Amino acid sequence: MAALAQARQPELEEIIKSTGFFRNKAKSLIGMAQAVVAEHGGEVPNTMEQLRALPGVGRKTANVVLGNAYGRNEGITVDTHVTRVSKRLSLTRHDDPVKIEQDLMRLIPHEDWTLVSHLLIFHGRQVCVARRPRCWECVLADFCPSAVF
Ligand code: SF4
Numbered sequence: 001m002a003a004l005a006q007a008r009q010p011e012l013e014e015i016i017k018s019t020g021f022f023r024n025k026a027k028s029l030i031g032m033a034q035a036v037v038a039e040h041g042g043e044v045p046n047t048m049e050q051l052r053a054l055p056g057v058g059r060k061t062a063n064v065v066l067g068n069a070y071g072r073n074e075g076i077t078v079d080t081h082v083t084r085v086s087k088r089l090s091l092t093r094h095d096d097p098v099k100i101e102q103d104l105m106r107l108i109p110h111e112d113w114t115l116v117s118h119l120l121i122f123h124g125r126q127v128c129v130a131r132r133p134r135c136w137e138c139v140l141a142d143f144c145p146s147a148v149f
Helices: 009-019 022-040 048-052 059-069 080-088 097-107 110-126
Strands: none
Touching (some): 009 022
C-alpha cells in the first residue's frame, strides 16, 4: 500500500491500461492508497462507511472488498452483468444499482450475498450475455420470463 501511495501515475497507467478508464482508475488507486496509509495505517478498512470514504470506492467496490477480503455479507455487488441478468430474470424492475441491490437482498438469503454476486456476474459473462443471451443452454431457462429460443 505504501508503494502504491508513492507510485507515479503514468507508470501505474501503463500497468493497468488494459482495464479501460485507466487514467481515472490510476488516479483513484493512488489517492485510495494515500488515504489508506494516512488514515488507516496502511490496512484496508473493513466497514462500508470507511471504504466508501476512500477515493474511487463506491458501494459496488466496497461490497466486493467486504465480501471477498473480509468474508462479510454486507450487500450484493451490482455491476452491469448483475443489472442485466436480474432484470431478465424479473428479480427487479429497477435500473438504479442501489434499488436493484435492495430488491436482490430481499430475495436472497443473507449468507449467500457474496456468492450470488459472483454467480450472477459469471452467468452474465458466460451465458446471459448482453447482445444475444444463450438461452438454449441456460440452466435458468425454465424459470426465466425472458427466455427466447
Ligand atoms: S433464459 Fe436467457 S435471458 Fe433468461 S437468464 Fe438464461 S440466458 Fe438470460
